[in-house]
Amino acid sequence: MNGLLRPNKIAVVGASATPGKIGYTVVKNLLEGGYQGKIYPVNPSATEILGLKVYPSIRDIPEDIDAAIITIPAKAVLPTVDELGAKGAKGMIVITSGFSEVGLKELERELVEKANSYGIRVLGPNIVGVLSNSDKMNGSFAPFLPLEGKASLVSQSGALLIAIDAASYIRRVGFDKLISIGNMSDVDFADLITWLNEDPNTSCISLYIEGFRDGRRFIEAARNANKPIIALKAGVSAHGAAAAASHTGSLAGAAKVYGAAFQQAGVVQATDLNDLFNRTLSLSLQPPMKGDNLLVITNGGGVGVLATDAAEKSGVPLKFAPADVQAELKKHMPEFGSAKNPVDLTGMAGTEWYQASIRFAFAHPWVDGLVVLYCETAMTDPLEIAKGIKKAIVDSGVTDKPVTVSFVGGERSEEAMRWLVENGIPAYGAPDLAVNAIAALREYARMKEIVREEAMPCLAQDRERALKIINKARSEGRDSLTEIEAKEVFECYGLPVTPTRLARNEDEAVALAREIGYPVVMKIVSPDILHKSDAGGVRVNIKDDAGVREAFKTIMKNAKEYKATANIHGIAVQEMAPWGTEVILGSVNDPTFGPTMMFGLGGIFVEVLKDVTFRVAPVTSSQALRMLDEIRGAPIIAGVRGEAPRDRQALADVICQYSTMILDLADEVSESDANPVLVYESGKGLKVVDARIILKKK
Numbered sequence: 079m080n081g082l083l084r085p086n087k088i089a090v091v092g093a094s095a096t097p098g099k100i101g102y103t104v105v106k107n108l109l110e111g112g113y114q115g116k117i118y119p120v121n122p123s124a125t126e127i128l129g130l131k132v133y134p135s136i137r138d139i140p141e142d143i144d145a146a147i148i149t150i151p152a153k154a155v156l157p158t159v160d161e162l163g164a165k166g167a168k169g170m171i172v173i174t175s176g177f178s179e180v181g182l183k184e185l186e187r188e189l190v191e192k193a194n195s196y197g198i199r200v201l202g203p204n205i206v207g208v209l210s211n212s213d214k215m216n217g218s219f220a221p222f223l224p225l226e227g228k229a230s231l232v233s234q235s236g237a238l239l240i241a242i243d244a245a246s247y248i249r250r251v252g253f254d255k256l257i258s259i260g261n262m263s264d265v266d267f268a269d270l271i272t273w274l275n276e277d278p279n280t281s282c283i284s285l286y287i288e289g290f291r292d293g294r295r296f297i298e299a300a301r302n303a304n305k306p307i308i309a310l311k312a313g314v315s316a317h318g319a320a321a322a323a324s325h326t327g328s329l330a331g332a333a334k335v336y337g338a339a340f341q342q343a344g345v346v347q348a349t350d351l352n353d354l355f356n357r358t359l360s361l362s363l364q365p366p367m368k369g370d371n372l373l374v375i376t377n378g379g380g381v382g383v384l385a386t387d388a389a390e391k392s393g394v395p396l397k398f399a400p401a402d403v404q405a406e407l408k409k410h411m412p413e414f415g416s417a418k419n420p421v422d423l424t425g426m427a428g429t430e431w432y433q434a435s436i437r438f439a440f441a442h443p444w445v446d447g448l449v450v451l452y453c454e455t456a457m458t459d460p461l462e463i464a465k466g467i468k469k470a471i472v473d474s475g476v477t478d479k480p481v482t483v484s485f486v487g488g489e490r491s492e493e494a495m496r497w498l499v500e501n502g503i504p505a506y507g508a509p510d511l512a513v514n515a516i517a518a519l520r521e522y523a524r525m526k527e528i529v530r531e532e533a534m535p536c537l538a539q540d541r542e543r544a545l546k547i548i549n550k551a552r553s554e555g556r557d558s559l560t561e562i563e564a565k566e567v568f569e570c571y572g573l574p575v576t577p578t579r580l581a582r583n584e585d586e587a588v589a590l591a592r593e594i595g596y597p598v599v600m601k602i603v604s605p606d607i608l609h610k611s612d613a614g615g616v617r618v619n620i621k622d623d624a625g626v627r628e629a630f631k632t633i634m635k636n637a638k639e640y641k642a643t644a645n646i647h648g649i650a651v652q653e654m655a656p657w658g659t660e661v662i663l664g665s666v667n668d669p670t671f672g673p674t675m676m677f678g679l680g681g682i683f684v685e686v687l688k689d690v691t692f693r694v695a696p697v698t699s700s701q702a703l704r705m706l707d708e709i710r711g712a713p714i715i716a717g718v719r720g721e722a723p724r725d726r727q728a729l730a731d732v733i734c735q736y737s738t739m740i741l742d743l744a745d746e747v748s749e750s751d752a753n754p755v756l757v758y759e760s761g762k763g764l765k766v767v768d769a770r771i772i773l774k775k776k
């Protein structure tokens with residue numbers, strides 16, 4: 079990877095003497111960027127390009143090379159690999175388009191296989207190239223190296239990378255490296271995260287993602303990184319949810335599953351391109367925010383209120399500072415100022431008040447992060463205020479807390495913010511942006527606290543029994559399990575299901591009901607009747623033998639009327655579980671991430687309310703507890719209106735267990751639901767009342 083991304087000797091295969099061609103631009107860019115290594119242009123007919131000697135073929139290059147930038151048409155690329163291998167190349171930066179993106183998957187696969195057989199890694203094809211400020215290497219056809227900075231960006235879109243390159247100067251967001259990843263035939267996001275994590279010139283890894291081939295590789299690489307990673311995921315709308323057979327299947331969209339994966343990988347998300355710039359700036363310049371106490375210092379009430387709103391929205395709501403903090407801050411403001419939070423120094427605030435309050439507050443143990451706001455006034459010089467802020471931060475001696483700044487004003491404020499960014503302090507033109515930027519540092523710290531936790535081992539007590547049940551259904555030509563079968567599979571993995579047994583006649587039903595204990599529930603069991611209530615196939619709260627007999631007759635009659643041809647296995651008799659809070663657990667086999675777990679408020683309105691959240695399996699205990707807090711209905715689990723809190727720990731444990739089950743049965747189960755699951759008060763556990771498993775088609 080070093081040979082590929084930090085080469086000392088580069089061949090440009092397809093270098094051209096014709097201005098305007100990509101092969102010309104790449105050579106020109108390498109020269110203009112100030113690349114210090116050796117450049118070997120390769121072209122069969124030219125002799126000199128931009129003052130450089132040209133080699134008719136790779137074989138003619140007089141020494142070994144590290145990497146080749148490829149700018150020849152697709153059909154000519156494969157034959158170059160043997161020659162590059164012979165020259166000891168470690169990397170191919172394949173700018174050329176016309177591979178898998180136009181359907182030529184085989185050509186791309188052959189290229190990678192052959193290259194890898196020589197130990198050559200392939201970046202691309204279909205890319206803009208690689209740009210690196212610290213190596214003064216513009217190995218691309220983007221116009222120039224980006225504004226210098228500490229973030230490195232990997233982009234799946236070439237055009238966007240070029241746009242970000244140019245925009246870096248306007249946005250004041252600096253990058254060390256811009257890497258175009260294109261078709262990801264070989265080098266993928268996971269490889270680049272791992273490599274950039276070791277790169278001394280990168281402090282934050284910024285990603286523009288359209289899709290992964292292997293989501294789990296990404297999660298693993300990101301989890302192991304110790305630098306902040308921020309991702310903008312595009313194309314979240316057109317994915318997977320179509321034609322789902324379960325509730326979970328219909329609720330799992332790309333946005334939710336990718337969002338879940340980012341949580342588990344410790345990756346901060348950007349909502350849009352602006353957000354990617356803004357958050358990249360703070361994540362690349364400032365340390366993580368290790369606690370929730372955010373203090374805002376301002377000279378204007380209005381921007382203070384905007385910051386307060388933004389703090390709530392971004393998940394770091396402001397709290398009043400403790401009395402001792404307020405008392406000290408009061409000394410640096412007029413009588414009519416406010417030392418609460420936001421700390422309003424008032425429009426009279428000059429550099430000294432800013433400095434004194436920042437120096438004190440930043441060093442105070444209660445403060446975990448600081449946002450400084452400034453509205454341009456006639457009595458103050460923005461640049462002087464900016465310098466005062468920086469000095470106060472330095473004087474405080476604190477280096478492990480973050481600060482962001484917003485100046486609202488005209489050209490003088492712009493100039494002051496430029497100065498701040500150049501001096502390592504992220505500065506933004508609006509208070510909500512400064513708050514959102516520091517919230518990214520809080521999110522990052524929160525995620526990192528739990529991201530390395532390992533999941534529980536699989537508690538599969540009886541995988542063989544589960545497979546037997548599944549295989550029996552398959553042998554009958556079915557691709558879904560009945561409720562009884564699904565519950566048995568759940569049972570094999572220790573999930574708390576209500577005892578449910580199959581009765582084929584009235585007498586059996588009575589015997590089972592007595593065994594289970596009254597009251598009982600009775601439900602039709604037929605692979606042809608999935609929506610049992612709609613078919614009049616469910617009776618609840620049956621209290622005695624006579625009730626069982628009556629229910630048996632009615633359910634059978636209803637089922638036959640509903641679907642005369644239905645294959646009826648019999649009637650399930652099950653324990654009537656006491657009332658509890660209804661939640662849903664479920665799973666999908668996501669095309670990118672594999673087995674993925676869902677949790678949400680359950681019952682019949684689940685698809686209307688869509689109050690659900692996801693995690694890629696296996697789910698760790700802390701992630702499961704987080705899931706409980708993520709849904710809008712979280713207070714219902716916590717206990718509302720005098721109700722005792724629900725058994726959170728038992729619920730979290732079952733989520734973990736369920737997730738290990740779907741991982742263990744990944745080759746068999748396509749989707750599943752446990753809905754409803756009744757959750758009881760703390761200490762009393764939960765019960766899976768209904769279950770559904772859809773099998774993978776084989």
Ligand code: COA
Nearest residue numbers: 092094100120121122149150151173174175204205206236
């Ligand atoms: N070794 C060395 N040079 C070779 C060669 C070989 N095996 N085969 C061809 N060349 C030379 C050609 O003679 C030509 O040089 P010239 O200008 O002196 O005639 C040069 O390489 C380029 O070949 P050419 O056939 O003129 O192709 P092109 O420049 O029109 O297009 C690409 C080549 C790679 C730019 C084009 O195929 C392509 O993929 N364009 C899209 C790239 C892109 O947008 N990528 C990013 C997407 S985000």
